[in-house]
Amino acid sequence: MAKLYFRYAAMNAGKSTALLQVAHNYEERDQRVDLYTSALDVRSGYGRIASRLGVTREAEAYAGSTDFETIYTFRPAPACILIDEAQFLSEAQVIQLHRIAHLRGIPVICYGIRSDFRGDAFPGSRALLTLADDLEEMKTVCRCGRKATMNLRFDASGQQTLFGEQVEIGGEDRYEAVCARRFYTGTCSG
Amino acid sequence: MAKLYFRYAAMNAGKSTALLQVAHNYEERDQRVDLYTSALDVRSGYGRIASRLGVTREAEAYAGSTDFETIYTFRPAPACILIDEAQFLSEAQVIQLHRIAHLRGIPVICYGIRSDFRGDAFPGSRALLTLADDLEEMKTVCRCGRKATMNLRFDASGQQTLFGEQVEIGGEDRYEAVCARRFYTGTCSG
Amino acid sequence: MAKLYFRYAAMNAGKSTALLQVAHNYEERDQRVDLYTSALDVRSGYGRIASRLGVTREAEAYAGSTDFETIYTFRPAPACILIDEAQFLSEAQVIQLHRIAHLRGIPVICYGIRSDFRGDAFPGSRALLTLADDLEEMKTVCRCGRKATMNLRFDASGQQTLFGEQVEIGGEDRYEAVCARRFYTGTCSG
Amino acid sequence: MAKLYFRYAAMNAGKSTALLQVAHNYEERDQRVDLYTSALDVRSGYGRIASRLGVTREAEAYAGSTDFETIYTFRPAPACILIDEAQFLSEAQVIQLHRIAHLRGIPVICYGIRSDFRGDAFPGSRALLTLADDLEEMKTVCRCGRKATMNLRFDASGQQTLFGEQVEIGGEDRYEAVCARRFYTGTCSG
Numbered sequence: 001m002a003k004l005y006f007r008y009a010a011m012n013a014g015k016s017t018a019l020l021q022v023a024h025n026y027e028e029r030d031q032r033v034d035l036y037t038s039a040l041d042v043r044s045g046y047g048r049i050a051s052r053l054g055v056t057r058e059a060e061a062y063a064g065s066t067d068f069e070t071i072y073t074f075r076p077a078p079a080c081i082l083i084d085e086a087q088f089l090s091e092a093q094v095i096q097l098h099r100i101a102h103l104r105g106i107p108v109i110c111y112g113i114r115s116d117f118r119g120d121a122f123p124g125s126r127a128l129l130t131l132a133d134d135l136e137e138m139k140t141v142c143r144c145g146r147k148a149t150m151n152l153r154f155d156a157s158g159q160q161t162l163f164g165e166q167v168e169i170g171g172e173d174r175y176e177a178v179c180a181r182r183f184y185t186g187t188c189s190g
Numbered sequence: 191m192a193k194l195y196f197r198y199a200a201m202n203a204g205k206s207t208a209l210l211q212v213a214h215n216y217e218e219r220d221q222r223v224d225l226y227t228s229a230l231d232v233r234s235g236y237g238r239i240a241s242r243l244g245v246t247r248e249a250e251a252y253a254g255s256t257d258f259e260t261i262y263t264f265r266p267a268p269a270c271i272l273i274d275e276a277q278f279l280s281e282a283q284v285i286q287l288h289r290i291a292h293l294r295g296i297p298v299i300c301y302g303i304r305s306d307f308r309g310d311a312f313p314g315s316r317a318l319l320t321l322a323d324d325l326e327e328m329k330t331v332c333r334c335g336r337k338a339t340m341n342l343r344f345d346a347s348g349q350q351t352l353f354g355e356q357v358e359i360g361g362e363d364r365y366e367a368v369c370a371r372r373f374y375t376g377t378c379s380g
Numbered sequence: 381m382a383k384l385y386f387r388y389a390a391m392n393a394g395k396s397t398a399l400l401q402v403a404h405n406y407e408e409r410d411q412r413v414d415l416y417t418s419a420l421d422v423r424s425g426y427g428r429i430a431s432r433l434g435v436t437r438e439a440e441a442y443a444g445s446t447d448f449e450t451i452y453t454f455r456p457a458p459a460c461i462l463i464d465e466a467q468f469l470s471e472a473q474v475i476q477l478h479r480i481a482h483l484r485g486i487p488v489i490c491y492g493i494r495s496d497f498r499g500d501a502f503p504g505s506r507a508l509l510t511l512a513d514d515l516e517e518m519k520t521v522c523r524c525g526r527k528a529t530m531n532l533r534f535d536a537s538g539q540q541t542l543f544g545e546q547v548e549i550g551g552e553d554r555y556e557a558v559c560a561r562r563f564y565t566g567t568c569s570g
Numbered sequence: 571m572a573k574l575y576f577r578y579a580a581m582n583a584g585k586s587t588a589l590l591q592v593a594h595n596y597e598e599r600d601q602r603v604d605l606y607t608s609a610l611d612v613r614s615g616y617g618r619i620a621s622r623l624g625v626t627r628e629a630e631a632y633a634g635s636t637d638f639e640t641i642y643t644f645r646p647a648p649a650c651i652l653i654d655e656a657q658f659l660s661e662a663q664v665i666q667l668h669r670i671a672h673l674r675g676i677p678v679i680c681y682g683i684r685s686d687f688r689g690d691a692f693p694g695s696r697a698l699l700t701l702a703d704d705l706e707e708m709k710t711v712c713r714c715g716r717k718a719t720m721n722l723r724f725d726a727s728g729q730q731t732l733f734g735e736q737v738e739i740g741g742e743d744r745y746e747a748v749c750a751r752r753f754y755t756g757t758c759s760g
């Protein structure tokens with residue numbers, strides 16, 4: 001009865017902290033967890049999960065070629081699989097993780113950003129939103145106090161932009177988690 | 191502070207009943223609600239919402255050409271917009287509804303099936319899962335007692351099929367809401 | 381891995397409708413459900429669950445003396461136990477139902493009102509909020525559009541009252557589900 | 571439209587970490603938060619919130635005499651009030667916080683343990699479960715992998731005990747978060 005969980009949020013909600021806390025909870029009971037993050041995310045170094053609260057930890061770096069079902073055919077089952085930056089998973093990888101939860105009985109908890117600065121889903125998030133057994137929002141707020149559900153990207157002049165590549169790791173100072181009203185109108189009021 | 195809600199489920203969870211109950215709750219307080227269902231779904235007649243509990247009601251039938259923002263530019267705001275069979279919305283229509291909630295302050299509650307018999311999201315569901323402010327699962331169970339999150343389609347010989355058109359309205363006797371284990375293996379046990 | 385569920389709401393959210401839909405979902409698959417309602421609630425007749433949408437159905441009427449563990453020592457396990465008006469359960473009965481879910485593997489879904497017109501929990505709700513494995517709010521709205529979480533009682537002259545017996549079945553016209561602001565100040569605005 | 575939130579869990583789920591992350595999220599945007607913890611909890615020192623991940627921080631220590639409404643009559647409103655060890659709040663204090671959210675528009679987020687080692691609610695948790703606008707479970711697991719919803723206390727000989735004072739701060743080595751089956755039977759299996 002293991003499940004595939006997707007804990008999604010806008011940027012900077014505290015996803016990595018939450019993941020590291022879950023890992024700690026298992027390990028306190030002497031249970032093994034397997035940690036993954038995206039090879040695309042090298043902000044804190046390759047294969048490293050870093051919380052904005054200051055806690056960091058090594059993890060395995062998954063790439064497009066990573067086949068999770070093959071890994072767990074050979075590796076003994078951990079108590080839990082934890083995946084950070086899960087928005088970068090491919091649809092095929094999400095299906096692998098869904099199958100691992102239901103056919104091998106290993107809980108899989110994925111943390112990721114729901115949508116990009118254009119309002120489009122990331123590929124991993126799209127598949128997780130479709131297949132995960134449990135969708136849980138990690139709430140964060142816009143500067144106006146409303147729930148932040150969207151992500152803005154700013155261009156070099158500080159203006160909101162809706163164009164450009166989906167993935168541009170780093171440059172957090174160029175992103176802001178905002179309410180939908182700000183996303184559509186540029187202002188929280190009115 | 192109105193929101194766009196997506197209440198998703200596998201087939202036959204009771205989505206239409208829940209929608210009709212919400213409509214009743216508003217109207218008991220003399221508040222107007224606008225009801226929509228998909229023009230594609232003519233199982234109970236065109237523009238008709240029918241609950242498996244036996245309650246039915248007229249609704250407006252939305253099609254691909256329906257522009258919700260134009261409608262509410264001219265029509266006075268209701269207390270709530272309720273949309274059944276929301277899996278058939280286009281991505282553009284979901285964005286319209288998201289804007290209506292946040293820019294016009296009208297709550298919008300969408301009810302729909304999350305994924306099809308192949309495990310793919312429906313277009314409306316994909317956009318709603320990405321943009322809705324509130325994702326709420328309506329739970330139903332597989333015959334084994336586990337949560338049903340997937341939908342099987344059977345072919346004429348009663349075998350699970352993964353091929354065919356996404357939309358084939360009617361033929362409920364050819365569908366079954368099942369747990370993920372049954373979806374992947376054909377059996378709930380093991 | 382069965383669970384004890386508590387689906388709570390303010391008054392008139394549609395709890396009985398939701399319960400009857402769940403019963404229907406099980407029975408469509410030829411699975412037996414056991415339905416209970418409180419012997420205190422005779423608005424629709426003794427032992428009768430009535431939805432404001434117009435659907436009604438017989439149920440067993442539980443009283444303070446009902447011992448659910450004894451019942452299921454002798455009666456074959458149903459696929460699910462459904463309890464309406466669960467706010468009137470005693471703490472001991474909630475413990476029985478919690479044990480039935482975890483020791484006998486029967487899912488138990490309780491529907492009830494969270495708090496009374498004074499803002500106090502009902503005894504069954506208090507115990508369910510403490511023990512249930514899954515707390516799920518059934519949302520309804522205040523006349524102002526905010527979420528209704530509290531219940532007002534009016535006296536004969538139409539004024540909000542905070543005094544009187546907790547249980548006074550019937551007289552729905554003397555109750556209203558309201559937002560917390562209205563509960564504390566008598567008005568939704570300001 | 572501010573709300574009173576209750577994020578409840580069994581012991582050692584990571585409540586303090588989550589609280590400190592929320593504080594960080596606000597402060598990153600230059601918004602002030604007010605932090606409180608119980609004066610009863612001196613495990614990490616009086617008025618100190620300590621996460622098991624290693625992050626600690628000063629907070630104001632609330633006691634039974636603390637009147638939150640008086641505090642915010644005089645003190646400028648923060649962006650958010652965060653309360654750790656909220657299970658030790660009195661019912662009156664929870665009502666104060668509920669009023670502060672709805673009448674002063676300050677969001678209040680309380681973190682606490684739901685029930686004690688006897689399965690009874692703590693006083694603050696009981697009132698929060700009854701009044702909070704938003705109940706959110708922070709999940710943690712039993713050693714068997716099921717959800718942990720109950721807390722065991724062990725006596726000096728390592729046996730589960732159901733007797734004793736509700737509050738006995740410290741001695742975490744004498745507590746364990748467990749599934750309901752283990753709570754009732756002493757074992758997770760069977």
